[in-house]
Amino acid sequence: MTNTASKFSVLLCAGVSAGVAQAESGFFEDASATLQLRNYYFSRDFSDIVGPNKQSKAEEWAQGFILNFKSGYTPGPVGFGLDAVGTLGIKLDSSPDRVNTGLLPVKEDGRAADDYSRLGVAGKMRLSRTELKVGELQPNLPVLVFSDIRLLPPSYQGASITSSEIAGLTLQGGHLNSTSLRNEAGDDKLQAMLGHLPQRQATSDAFNYAGADYAFNDNRTTLSAWYGQLEDIYGQRYFGLKHSEPVGAWVLGANIGYFDSREDGKHLIGDIDNQAFYSLLSARRGGHTVYVGYQAMFGDSAFPRVFANISPLGNEVPTYEFAFADERSWQVRYDYDFAALGMPGLTTTLRYISGDNVDTGQGFEGKDWERDLDIGYVVQGGALKGLGVRVRNVTARSNYRTDIDENRLILSYTIALF
Template sequence: MSNRGCVTAVALGIGVAVTQPACAGEGLIEGSSATLQARNYYFSRDFSDIVGPNKQSKAEEWAQGFILNFASGYTPGPVGFGVDAIGVLGLKLDSSPDRTNTGLLPVGGDGRAADDYGRLGLAGKMKFSKTELKLGELQPNLPVLAFSDIRLLPPSYQGTALSSSEIPGLTLQAGHLTSTHLRNEGGDEKMIAMLSYQPQRQAQSDAFNYAGGDYDFNAKRTRVSAWYGQLEDIYQQRFLGLKHSQPIGGDWVLGANLGYFDANEDGKKLLGKIDNRAFFSLLSAKHGGHTVYVGYQGMYGDSAFPRVFANISPLGNEVPTYEFASTDERSWQLRYDYDFVALGVPGLVSTVRYIDGDNVTTGQGGEGKDRERDIDLGYTVQSGPLAGLNVRVRNVMARSNYRSDIDENRLVFNYTWKLF
């Protein structure tokens, strides 16, 4: 579908479906819902010590996005049928050929960012009891394929997904995905892998397959997870996870998020041998408006952490700037969050985070090291005509002796209207 056609479709109100599925039998029309999100995004990233073939010293762009969510209800009967629609629209507000590639806008062959881009996708769905099958445009959120909505518009995939919650506390999922819509593109592409922060564009995969489940128990304070993901002919990956939240004495809440990934090459081995094991732990203590986190993350084996491009992962020390997932890397994190509701300012939250990594095998001799400091502020308007407007500010300083240093700033405005 052309960009102009997508723009027209979005303007007519055909859009994204990321809401939870309705119950079968409540009516195809009666159970429908839709929301419209407007997202204004400024992104600036300065490379003060460029490493690699790309010598562009700055990426800076400003864009406006619209995300229109629609999900139908289900037809009556023991098996319900419905349809979801996924549509997005991005508009360039400011860009220049010497500062593109922020991930907000597509870049043409002439090196300039497109004035607009958009997409329309549909997904048919079928539901029986608490089991649902979807075919079409999908936005899975899994440990082996995390939903990476960290730029102007969210990505999506094309394929089939099955989910079931027939057993209380247990959610099982499986899927077969054949292509992807990247966050700053309008069309479909074959999937490629990333090893740590480096895209592996020399090899494409025909499909990503996944299966796994999460089990919540102990009054939903504890979750155990087991997942499998396969980027066909490139890599396969297994994940085991544990999350727990424990109130102590009425004033404290202790938390733990532990995970283990194990990956190796798959099928035709289009990227050669892959050997990675990754362990992460993120422990927390919350008291009033204060939450303190301590995290450790280790990469083991002969390869960096593999993932589908251009996704983040649930690794405890991964942040949107550095991943701390290079070969043999060990990293520590110290993080402090504060919710200003404790001071009578609801809606205002802050995060200060520092991560330090070392022991990286760079292949260039010497030990690779990196570190990052993040400051995040967020505010959601609580009342008045702008109630619900969310503003987020992010400032980053990231330094490394084997990859480019980064100074980064982001300013994001989000507002969502519930249409029906």
């Protein structure tokens, strides 16, 4: 058996054994496990290199395996359970002059690792409608969005609590002390990004968060208030509104948010002053959905976030963020679901975003734009039922950062183990 196959066997057996052991005890009848296979090709051409990195292209191909095990709870007023996630990434194609796609770790010799793997476990406890988790976590919050946009998902280590004791109101809080990045197997200290720039000069010992989401109006309206703190680096407040409204044959939607971010504690990366507003309005009828978005940055700094995460900003996409200091940006987007034409499983997205007014600090106004085309299909029947195929093509241009031409091809398939 090869080293890679051996590693995957360990991950698979660990997850399945955990489920079997708990099932035999009679306490975990609701346990489930899935295995997702993800084949990912990523190519990013830097047609106009700007900055210290002179690499002209990042291109790699890799195979990923994501094993998720979730137990039920032991009976009684207080229930106990166990969640586990195992990941394995295998290099299919790479070279030293094409690394840093975010798919694979890069070794000290500048080459991508042949494989990397991780197994993380979280214990959980439930009392009434309140749940406490300790261990390996994958939170998805306005102040820490779950950025599963490469081969393997990132994770965090710490504790979280979620409570839904009041109808419509969800309260959450947590303390995270390390992270496993999307292309690494080990634990790392937490770092920050400003706009698209990693702030590698400092690390933080913890990310703390607390927030509330209140859904009402038959769950058509949600109000949110959150706070996130990357200790000694930045503190961030968030207020959000989401609403959908049926109007005849149409469904109108609004997603509006505001962030206020400041330096925290020891100011490890200096002063931070950013206020970010975004709005994304939508109109859907049949298979058609049209979006219009506006986003604006205020203050002296770019938008801060935990490295290397995305954010819920309305105009942020996986290539450009449109979140640099003082930037203003507009978006138009069109989605179509071909189920309306009798072709279920086929969807498309076409999006254009334009930004300007960027404070580059170099004596000129920064401008950028991006055009995205996404086509996705999920096989609806037969032997390949559930197989997903997604193609992404991007053109992004800027006068203050690197131009990008990008292509992605992602194949995914999920197997229910039990």
